[in-house]
Amino acid sequence: MKSDRAVVTGRGTVNAIAKNVKEFSTALKAGLCGIGPVSLFDTADYRTHTGAQVRDFDPRRHIPENYALKRMSRSDCMAMAATLEALSDAGLTPFPIELAAHTGVVLGGGAGGMLECEPVFAAYLETGADRLPGSPFAAFSCASSADHIATHLKLMGPKTTFMTACSSGATAIGYARDLILQGAADVVICGGTEPLCRITYSAFNALQAVDPDYCKPFDRHRQGLTLGEGAGILILESLGHALKRGATIYGEVLGCGISCDASHMTAPAPNAAGAVDAMTAALDDAGISPEDVDYINAHGTATPANDRMEVLGIKTVFGRRAQRIPVSSTKSMIGHTLGAAGAIEAVACLLAIEHCFVPPTIHHETPEDGCNIDLVPGVARDVVVDRVLSNSFAFGGNNTALVFGRFSENGGGR
CATH class of the missing domain: 3.40.47.10 (Thiolase/Chalcone synthase)
Known part of the structure; x- marks a missing residue:
């Protein structure tokens, strides 16, 4: 039984056509295409060479100096950038310390820090080393993005990462809504993050599920999907909490x-x-x-x-x-x-x-x-x-x- 309502008070995103929500709105209306040649890694040996890559992404333009980027993957950085934008959009910057015990983090993901780990594995195989170095794997886990967000904001509410493939981000939002309705949290930072990486690109090429040009949804001549990357974050709040603090409400997860x-x-x-x-x-x-x-x-x-x-x-x-x-x-x-x-x-x-x-x-x-x-x-x-x-x-x-x-x-x- 619903004890409250889960409303959206903040939004943030980094994706192939926008580095923030305002840009995203403009780009969606204009029908911009973010698909082009992939430059994050060499695609010469693949059957396709395009993707919806987030270009010119400099984490320091989005993430303050006091955040330690050293142990954050590209996926973590995109998630953090979108989270900070969503919190600002929600009027929760700086984050109120009194909310920490009642705020959760629920994200969806997949590859996590694999992009950064792949060169380490390659070097290991080429050199025949006895063991893999441990330091590059600090951000390997798909769960590390939620960990970084919770740690930096000192959040003590529920923290969960979903990996249900292409529905992970949506599943995270649905679960975050449940936490709000059950009274388990007043605020939940929720959404998803995903980087382009070699292993994902290889897998979809092996499945021959990727269009060599650009994807054409529902078109008779479609040949497959185009892989992309980015992050999307929502701030969900209980209606009572949002009204109490006078937050702007952008919508509701019904x-x-x-x-x-x-x-x-x-x-x-x-x-x-x-x-x-x-x-x-x-x-x-x-x-x-x-x-x-x-x-x-x-x-x-x-x-x-x-x-x-x-x-x-x-x-x-x-x-x-x-x-x-x-x-x-x-x-x-x-x-x-x-x-x-x-x-x-x-x-x-x-x-x-x-x-x-x-x-x-x-x-x-x-x-x-x-x-x-x-x-x-x-x-x-x-x-x-x-x-x-x-x-x-x-x-x-x-x-x-x-x-x-x-x-x-x-x-x-x-």
Whole structure:
């Protein structure tokens, strides 16, 4: 039973088209593409060479001098930069020490500090050393980003890291909402972070799931996803706490649905049963019907199987309305950021609510047969958006759907 409501009072992001939320809003409206040649590592031996890389990212432009970057990976730094922006956005800078015992950190991720560890492994293999040096592995763990945030802010509330592949960031937000509703925390820093790295790039190339050019979600000529990187962070608060301190409220996490396909390790269930279960559960949890949703932020990876499954799932849940509701994939601009995807897309959903627009699906030119839904191709659309359904469908059949709503005193659900 809900004891309170989980509202969003702060947002932060670093991604391929923006270094902060204001830039992100502008870039989404403009339909900017962050996909280009990868320069973080040599891609000469791969079948593809592009990615949605965060370019010219200097942690010191975002993170104060008193933060020790020496033991922080690129993933940690992106998470910290987005967290500090979100805290500032929430009016929690400097962070009030009296909140430390009642503030949690819940992040999603995947590769963690692997980018920094890969050269160490390579050197070890080349030199035939007896043992690996320990120091570079301080930031190896996917959990280190949450650890750094909690340590630097001296937070003593719940701290958790989720690794459910491409739904990790969304799962983290759903769990953070649960902590708020259960009264386990007054404030939760939540979201996800993910770096580009060689092992991830190699794996998706081996699966032949990557488009050699740029991803084209839901397009007949799509050839796969484009890997990306970045971080997205939300500050969730109980409504009572937010109102008490006079915080600006950007929206509310109305519902969360989680399911498992129990079908295949990398391919979605063709009948979309898991996706349908997650979307239906999220709507039920939010207390709304399909008619109440104004926009769907699709998982939209541009892999043939996933896009086909998601269209089927949307049609199953939304019926005839599936052809009228705007649906778009922001991955067409920022790439697939894996563990951070659901979190960065959550920031996009809240911007859509705040500024009344639907981000476009760029690179979408030729729908395939049966894909007769409104994919907002090419150009953003001015629409009053009060409620958004955001989908994250991951490897292993780990599905999470979130519902975000415009804040109102009377509540965003029925």
